Amino acid sequence: MKQKKARKGWIATIILTIVAVFYVSPLFVVLMNSFKKKAFINLEPFNLPTARNWIGVENYANSIEKYGFLQAVLWTLVITVGSVVVILVCTSMFAWFITRVNNKATKFLYLLCVFSMVVPFQMVMFTLSLVTDRLRLNTPWGLIVIYLGFGAGLAVFMFCGFVKSIPIEIEEAAMIDGCTPLRTFFSVVLPIMKPTYISVGILETMWIWNDFLLPYLTLDLNKYSTISIVIQRMQGSFGRVDMGAIMASLVLAVIPIIIFYLSCQKYIIKGVAAGAVKG
Amino acid sequence: MEKSIKSYFPIFLGPTFLAFIIGFIVPFLMGLYLSLCDFRTAADAKFIGLGNFVKAFQDGEFLHAFVFTALFTLTTVILINVLAFAVAMVLTNNVPGTNIFRTTFFMPNLIGGIVLGYIWQLVFNGILSRYDLALKISAKFGFWGLVVVICWQQIGYMMIIYIAGLQSIPSSLNEAAAIDGANSWQRLWSVTIPNMMPSITICLFLTLTNGFKLFDQNLSLTAGEPMKQTEMLALNIFNTFYSRVGYQGVGQAKAVIFFVLVVALGLIQLKMTRSREVQQ
Known part of the structure; x- marks a missing residue:
């Protein structure tokens, strides 16, 4: 047997x-x-x-000289790292607040976040590009704000799920000992939530690094581009398509992903599973 | 405690809320309003009622995109979930090398849609050119090409969710069923699948909405060719906005229809499968 x-x-x-x-x-x-x-x-x-x-x-x-591939990699890195850090800090604070303060307004905010998760990007893409142009957010730095707004839904949702499972007594003890809410959050809540930070961080990284349409519509393409935008432009440009440069760019686009994947594989797989359970 | 936190709301809520208004609420409400307007830029918007929606429903390309998307989604939802479930079953059965396989099958998921599309374009055209064919000459090639790409990308992701689900089923349930004389097929249908319903719900939801919302891979693999026959809903909306002058209003109306469709489908599916979930 x-x-x-x-x-x-x-x-x-x-x-x-x-x-x-x-x-x-x-x-x-x-x-x-x-x-x-x-x-x-x-x-x-x-x-x-x-x-x-x-x-x-x-x-x-x-690929590097003619099409500026390395600049695109750098901008993609700036946008991804910047957005993910900002999303993690801001949305976890947001999620802790709306879970701990229980009233109609915070419940409404929670529902709004969940709602934003299911809205497809096409619904807002045109108007979003108008807003970003008007507010001059069409730079990589402005894009971080947009990603915080558009990526808030999933992050808030996952953080809220976790905050609910933290016993409130720990925080109460910290407050009685004289911690301000800010101090309580950063020295008590934040360390407990570390696994959720990793999960959310990975899900948001996977999304933002590979995103094409949002940066394509909102960035000032004369000055900035991302990996996906450069590759799309190489293929879509008029005249002869340079297959050689495209192949090289594809390889250069995949290498960082594979390195990232192999070095944090354990967390990535856990993050995906955790995100699914919460969903 | 609640009271002392409350006064800190500008710090805790401020940044996210502000970004949320700029990045989501304003564009969303503007989008709803503009779908009822005739406009090229938001400044010259003129209220015209439901005219854009009438035009959207009369647009043959839009309806074709809808049918194509629906067929595509149906095919991929079935293929991805059956295959991912099967692989997850095999990999939770103490097969030597499980970790390596899990790593391999999940990997394509991290590669972006644009990059994936061009990788596969090379492969498909390489195969088809042996028979003097090419990917963009037939909608049939485009359809199955997209199916292969999406399966390749998403099977690994769903597999991870199914593995997590399978590992959370207490092994005593299956053992008890085996002692009672259930064969492996009966155990699968009466023990494993009912206990897996939460995972199945989430995987169906993800594959369904991913299928409907697909854009990047569609753009990079076929770009809708030949003759817009492989254009899916998201790409159709994009093209209505950006390559047809004066059709922005219709594009926005299509976007609203698309939004309602995705939300409705998601909700119906959640309701249907949630009711089958069992409590452990």
Whole structure:
């Protein structure tokens, strides 16, 4: 019986290994093609690079020099890190307040946040771009404000779920000992909520790093761009599409994600599971 | 305690609330109002009543996008959930190498929609070009191409949720059923699935709304080609706003319809599956 089960397990492993190889193969196809001359990429995408079509790192140089890929990476990083930090600090304070102060106004705010989670972006995209232009929020720094507003729903929702499970006595004790509400929040509540900070941080990072439409519509595209915007622009630009530079950019776009993923894998998977349970 | 916190509301609520007004409430209310107006920029808006909605419903491309989106969502919801559930079942069964598989299958989820679309465009065109075909020549290729991309991206995510759900079922339930003589098929239907309903609810909700709201992958993989035949609702709304002069009002009306549709679908689905959840 046990032997049979073990053998079954190994058969499953073999099948899953084959599936997993297929699963990651598109990424290797792109990596392979990023070292080929442009003309060969559409002709024979699955052939290994050979001396005939090898071009070395020229595609990468093009992507960085001609299309400003590194600037886009930097701006994406600024927008993502800035927004996530601001979202975490502001929405956790917001969530703690509306959970601990119980009246009609705070209940209404909570419902408003939940409501904003289900509204599709298309509903507000046009008017949002008008608002950001009017208020001159069309810079990466302004975008942080927009992300705080638009990303507040999910974050508040998750933080509220967690605050409810913290025994209020701990906070009361801190207040009796003379802590102001601010001090209570930062030295008592915040450390307890650390796991939720990680979960929310990861979900928001995944969203903002990859977001295309919001920055595309609100950023001043003459001055700033993000990774998704640059790649979309390379493909959509008039004239010849530079497949080589696109391949190199795709590789450069995926590398930071894979590094991030492999280094915080445990938290990412936990964060996703936690987000789902709360949802 | 409540009283002393209350006076701190500008600090605790202020920043988020202000951003929420700028980033959500004002655009949302403006959007509702503008859907009833004729306008190109918000400054020249003229109230015209429901005219935009009439035009939206008469727009053949919009209706086509709706049907395409509905079919696409139906297909992906079924495929993603069945496959993710199956993989989760296998991976919770002490298969050697579980962690590596989990890591691999989840990975595509972190890659953005635009990047994913172009990665797969290369792969699909590489395969199709052997038969002298290309992705953008047929709506059928576009449809199944999108299905493959979305499955590839989301199966891992739903798998994680299903694994968490499966691990929370006490193993004594299944053991008791086995002792009572239930075979593995009966155990799946009468023990595992009823206990998994909370996970199934959330996964159905996510795949359903993700399918309806899909934009990035649609834009990068097919951009609606050929002839807007693979254009989904979100992309149709985008194109109405930004590539048809004078149609902003209709675009906003479509956006309102889209919003109502997504919310209604989400609520109906939640209600239907929530009622089947069992208490442990």
